[in-house]
Amino acid sequence: MPSALHESLIEMFRQRPSFAAELLDAALDVAVPPYDRVDVASGHLPTLAPAELRADAVLTYTKMSAGHGDSPALAVIVEVQLREDEGKKKSWPRYVANLHARHDCPVVLLVLCPNHTTAAWARSPINLGPGSVITPFVVGPDVVPVITDTAQARGQPELAVLSALTHGRDPRHRSVLSAVASALTIFDSEHALLYADIMLAALPDEARRHLEAHMAVYDIRKPQSEYFRRQRDEVLAEGRAEGEAQSILRVLAARGVDVDEDARARIITCTDPKQLETWIDRAATAETIDDLFV
Numbered sequence: 001m002p003s004a005l006h007e008s009l010i011e012m013f014r015q016r017p018s019f020a021a022e023l024l025d026a027a028l029d030v031a032v033p034p035y036d037r038v039d040v041a042s043g044h045l046p047t048l049a050p051a052e053l054r055a056d057a058v059l060t061y062t063k064m065s066a067g068h069g070d071s072p073a074l075a076v077i078v079e080v081q082l083r084e085d086e087g088k089k090k091s092w093p094r095y096v097a098n099l100h101a102r103h104d105c106p107v108v109l110l111v112l113c114p115n116h117t118t119a120a121w122a123r124s125p126i127n128l129g130p131g132s133v134i135t136p137f138v139v140g141p142d143v144v145p146v147i148t149d150t151a152q153a154r155g156q157p158e159l160a161v162l163s164a165l166t167h168g169r170d171p172r173h174r175s176v177l178s179a180v181a182s183a184l185t186i187f188d189s190e191h192a193l194l195y196a197d198i199m200l201a202a203l204p205d206e207a208r209r210h211l212e213a214h215m216a217v218y219d220i221r222k223p224q225s226e227y228f229r230r231q232r233d234e235v236l237a238e239g240r241a242e243g244e245a246q247s248i249l250r251v252l253a254a255r256g257v258d259v260d261e262d263a264r265a266r267i268i269t270c271t272d273p274k275q276l277e278t279w280i281d282r283a284a285t286a287e288t289i290d291d292l293f294v
Contacts, residue, residue: 008198009080009112009165010056012158014040015191017059019158020076020110026159027143030108033073035061055095056080060103072105079111079136084121093126093134109136114166116141141166148175153183161195168199168207177207181214242268244276251283252292263289 013020017038024030041058057078062070077095081088092109100107113119119140126134144166147153153160157180164180167173180199184192196215200208245268252259259267270276282292 005114005165005202006056006080006082008202009114009162010078011194011198012161013057013059013078015194016158020059020078021061021074022156022159023139024076024108024110024137027139027145028137030137032061033106034063035073036064037062037070058099072103075099075103075105075107077107077109079109081111081113081118081122082115083118089126092136093128096134109134111136111138113138113140119143146173146176148173148179150179150182153179154186157183157186157195161199164199164211165202168211169204171206174207174210177203177211178214181211184215244273244280245270248276248279248283248292251280252286252289255283255286257283257286257289257292259289263293266293 017040021032021035021038025032039060039062041060055077059076059078060072061074061076063073064070077092077099079088079092096107096109111122113122119138119142122136122140123138126136128134139162144163145159146167147156147160147163153163160176160180160183164176168177168180177199184196187195199211203211248267249259249264267279270279279292282294286292
């Protein structure tokens, strides 16, 4: 399951997709073509091969032309990479090729890496053979500015949030947390709460306490934004389902019922509360595993 930091970073781009273009232009010196609209597309990138491709986020920047309809000017694949994973070096070129074929426009692979080691690994070109190289544009700690000025934080609030997530855990850069707390005041209430939840969920305890001290009254035990309330509820539901599945297996074991691997997997992966309740009742009298699934 993706970590809170991984999901938090991606949510920033879903909430404000133009942020990717700003990062490419300001932080990586990539020329972004003029565009009039940006859409958050599905990260699902189907191919003729059976394997499924799913990027973290796909953003399409569209230019509107009078009399010629809308046409994609740039497509950006956003990937959050928290650690080295050689499998991604095989998947990323497929993402780029698939999206290029779909939209017939330039495609950029933008990779966010919160630590230096992973950023250095992600920057290495992916050599597909003579004349075929994919080079990711990587946003690592060396690229994200340390934003400590309140005026700059309020002028570039998403970048200030990214700065806090990247540098805020370092005791030498606690002032980025003070700056980003001020930046939160320019958002509407839902977005301010969302970004507050993002940082409070991702930062370590000492940094979180520092940030809370500079924010309005905020109860970390109760996520305020709809996004994080939904995330919390899903995690709690998964925990309850897992506990009920384990209870079913313990009852079956106590009754001496043989549970093969397929049956075990079916029980453990079930998340339907009503189904799990039914199985718990049946497990109390089951003589064989078939009695559970009737």
